[in-house]
Amino acid sequence: MFWVLLLLLAWAVAGAACTRLCLAAVRAAAVDADAGQGHDLTLYEAAFLSGGPGRVADLTMVSMARQRRLLLARTGWATVVDPRGRDEMERSVIGAIGPGGQSRIAPVRAATETADAVRGLADRLVSAGLAVPDGARTTVAAGVRQVRLAAVFVSAVGAVALLMPTVSAADSDMPRGLIALWFALPLALTLSCLAIARVEVHPYTRWASPAGQRLLGALARRAGGRGRAGAAGGTAGAEDDRSYLTSVAVLGVRAVGEPDLRAAFAHREH
Template sequence: MFWVLLLLPAWAVAGVACTRLCLAAVRAAAWESAEATAGRARDLTLYEAAFLSGGPARVADVALLSMARQRRLLLAHTGWATVVDPRARDELERSVIGAIGPQGQSRIAPARAAIAAGDPVRGLGDRLVSAGLAVPEGSAADVAAAVRQVRAAALTVLALGATALLMPGPTGMPRSLVSLWFALPLALALSCLAIARVEIHPYSRWASPAGQRLLGTVARSADGARDGVADERSYLASVAVRGIRAIGEPELRAALTHRDQPWRE
């Protein structure tokens, strides 16, 4: 009856993993249901579109680019930012000027990092989460980790079952029945994986399904921005959705690609 000692951990690992996956899925579904009405169609601001597309780093890029195109900030292709007009028009611009520093000049890379980590960008992310448009921090990661654990549990059950069947000597029970007992926790794990594949929505790193739908609208409105020939909002919207590769001016693009590795696109 040594095979029973292998069956117990098989049930344990399968049960714990499936329970974790179910709890993660329930939390994700509860968040989506609670915020579904808040995420109804509305217009995204440029900064909101930037956050949903590329996170805090993209917001910093759009803020720097917007001020540079208004000639209120000079971005040099050598990687330096210089404040021309220190009067901020909103809290994010105050964050930009503060990140550049009291001397009015700074390397772009550390300034971008400070902007992305600043309170205005964090507050923007929190508002998008509350509106059901951004993924809560850790939500998608929790579900993904639980799915990986269930997959590992299924492999563990298979290994334990194979060990039980290959044990020499009498087991006290026909091998077909031993196989059946191990097939039960394996079926539990596989069925949980199948249900998760169908029921759990795919999330991007930043945008929820509702956020992704609104981003599609922004992307379509930005399609008119080609080589900088478009109205200013469409041009910045294109950068917000597609990143700095959508910048038409070579010098500005060079300035914003002159960055430290952690923020490279």
Template structure:
């Protein structure tokens, strides 16, 4: 009767994995309902789009490039940032200036890291999460890990069944009975995987499905001429940069990252590896 212990183990593993996936899916559904109460017609601001596309580091990149484009910061291809105008126009820019230090010059990498951990970006993420546009901490990971756990259970059950079937058996009937008993948890895990495949909506690392829809809408409206005047909480709205296609450039940076930069020197500034500074 040792096979009964293996059967209990198979049921326990399968039940735990499926229950965990159900809980993660429930949290995802709560986030979806929260987002449904938000105004889907709202326009994402540049900082919001950057956060939903690439997280805190993307917001820091956007802030620094924006400052460079407005001649408040010099980003050298050697990987150094130099303050040109020490008066930031929003909380994020002020934090970037403070992270550079009183000397007015610092390597870009540590400034970027410090800015990404700032209170300004943390508050931005909290607002987006509350609005149902950003993935709550651990939400997307929980769903993904839940699916992986169910897949592991689906693989473990046949292994346990094979082990049980290899045990000495008195009759052919008991052999068939053991196989049927192990078939049930196998069907359970496969059923959950099938449901997850068609019913669970995918999350990116940062944006919920509602946030992803707004990102798509923002990209489609990038060339729209009118200014919607939206405010991102840092002092700039989506239309605030609309001069000579500047908003289109910054929107591409927010949604695609550094690879969207057309200027080779700017790309080199962010991709530069730390080397000893030479005057």
């Protein structure tokens, strides 16, 4: 019964892959549930937890552009208007643009992502239990890929078992439908593991830990409340600008309302 050996091999591959993914997900989620209590996220922290280093670079450029200290042209070029950065993130953007004071947005974003200021921000968030360590993100992603490969392997081995000619009387007595059912079990294991990972792991293991995700939700609700209050009572100024930048931090450049800024980032993406 050669197909039994193939079945055992399929179970071994599927079991090992699913076990690795489960362990990686547990390690990624093993963060103090009370982490971040009493911590108010800054805009840069919210941007990192929502979209990583690239989101921090985008937020910094949008903030400087709204203050007319950085010109983002519709053609995808960034021009420094005020060379004095007000914090380390702004100084990183200005340094990435270079001494000429002008550069395309895409390389500025790429250089800012790897700047010391962004790496320091990431380290602080990881230490506070609000961000997922880079190693954990890589391990979970590798585990998901391995489970996907295991599902393909089980399907291929099952197909071989069904298509191979019978080599013994015992094989000939076994209905092929029953053989297919046996191979469907490890395949169901891999597919269900992927489905659970999609629901339970994917939403928060890219950048924010569960505690960081909770703080992001609270920040978004506060920003929404301030925006509604401003619209009802005519409040303008710093609160409105912070609500706007909070939306950019959490949602990315798609939250940018100015047509010229949207065109600049759209040109960068193309």
